[in-house]
Amino acid sequence: MAMFDYFPNYVWNLSVSIAMASGAELGEIMDMCQPLLAKAETGEDAGTVEFMREWMKVADKLVELANEDEAKGRLLSAGPKLQRAALYYLTAERMQAHGSAGRLETFRKGLACFLKGTEFTGEDVTRHEIPYGDKTIPVLYTRAIGVEGPAPAVVYLNGLDSNKELLYWSRLPQELAKRGISCLCVDQPGTGESLRLQGLPATWKSEDWGTPVYDWLAERGDVDAARIGVTGISLGGYYAPRVCANEPRYASGAVWGANHNWAEVQQKRLKREGQNPVPHYWQHVQWVFGASDMDDFLEKSAGMNLNGQMEKIKVPFLVTHGARDRQIGLEYAHQSYDQLVNSPRRELKIFTDREGGVEHVGADNMSFGRSYIADWFAETLGGRLS
Secondary structure (H helix, E strand, C coil): CCCCCCCCCHHHHHHHHHHHHCCCCHHHHHHHHHHHHHHHCCCCCCCHHHHHHHHHHHHHHHHHHHHHHHHCCCHHHHHHHHHHHHHHHHHHHHCCCCCCCCHHHHHHHHHHHHHHHHHHCCCCCEEEEEEECCEEEEEEEECCCCCCCCEEEEEEECCCCCCHHHHHHCCHHHHHHHCCCEEEEECCCCCHHHHHCCCCCCCCCCHHHHHHHHHHHHCCCCEEEEEEEEEEECCHHHHHHHHHHHCCCCCEEEEECCCCEHHHHHHHHHCCCCCCCCCCHHHHHHHHCCCCCHHHHHHHCCCCECCCCHHHCCCCEEEEEECCCCCCCCHHHHHHHHCCCCCCCEEEEEECCCCCCCCHHHCCCCHHHHHHHHHHHHHHHCCCCC
16 A cells, blocks of 8 residues: 655655545645645755645635635534645644744644634534643543543644644544543644644653643543553654553553654664655754754753663553554564563554555554554453444
8 A cells, every 4th residue: 555655755745645634635635736746856845835835725715615604604514624724724834844934823723723613513622721830731632422421531642743633633533432432632742732832842751741631631520530541643652652651540552653762763864764754854853852953952852762661561552553664664663562561461563565554654544543543442441342
């Protein structure tokens, strides 16, 4: 199974593939991408300003069309248009260099369209803020379906360059809800709103924010505090195990893409081994970690490996990985799994060509990853499989 390889570089194709998996319309994708084909040939960093302009053009048009629907009271028609507009704004923003003109304004448009769009379509997702020092961690909460009393729940963590809206569009929250499990999509420090609107940088010590997130969820009357799991996608494949290892109240864990030694991956990327996830990569990671220069970034991310951490996990844990992941090598999935020596139930699932989901976090087909992880939590937290 192949990723949608429209452009001559991996980074742009990854963004387009994620957008398609997140609800984009193929005709709109072509309208946005065709004018960019020549620009993409000059490299992954060139042409990202034009990328934003083309994607915003379609997003702005969708907002206009949604406004016309709204004026006629046709909210169920307006909602999906606003959600696609949000997706295109957030995808365009994700491709920009740190500090580029219009980036923050585009991000805010994406957030506003997401909230309005999901409200109009009646989707069960609500935004909240979890206190964190003198700031907050923004989250999206989706409730379990068909559960009387407190339900199990899963904390779902971003990767390096995703946001909680993209987590929601990965459809894992909806798959969990069907199985009787609530889900909390988290803009942890270094991602989404936490980084862009509050200036909260990433930290390798993810339990510092993983514990307050657990506490907030456990205090909800509709959540069973004894049945809270944690998962993460991409760099969340580092954060989630680290949280699970150091906050023993999490009852189960899983990763959508292993990320056992991200510090080592940076050394490989310096040698141009493996693909980058976003354009302007080194600028991006310095921003994420609040680093002043490359040396500062490498120092701040030096702790990003799970050696000595996986052994602390004493609950069921699932490691998933794509067999042909071009960003994070398959060996890291084996390292994470092999070190789960104290987990009472450990599993390694490698997605192969037979099914799909072989690319990084299943960018070629996300359906297999979300189903497998949702089933895992149904089995380990007490949900439904049918």
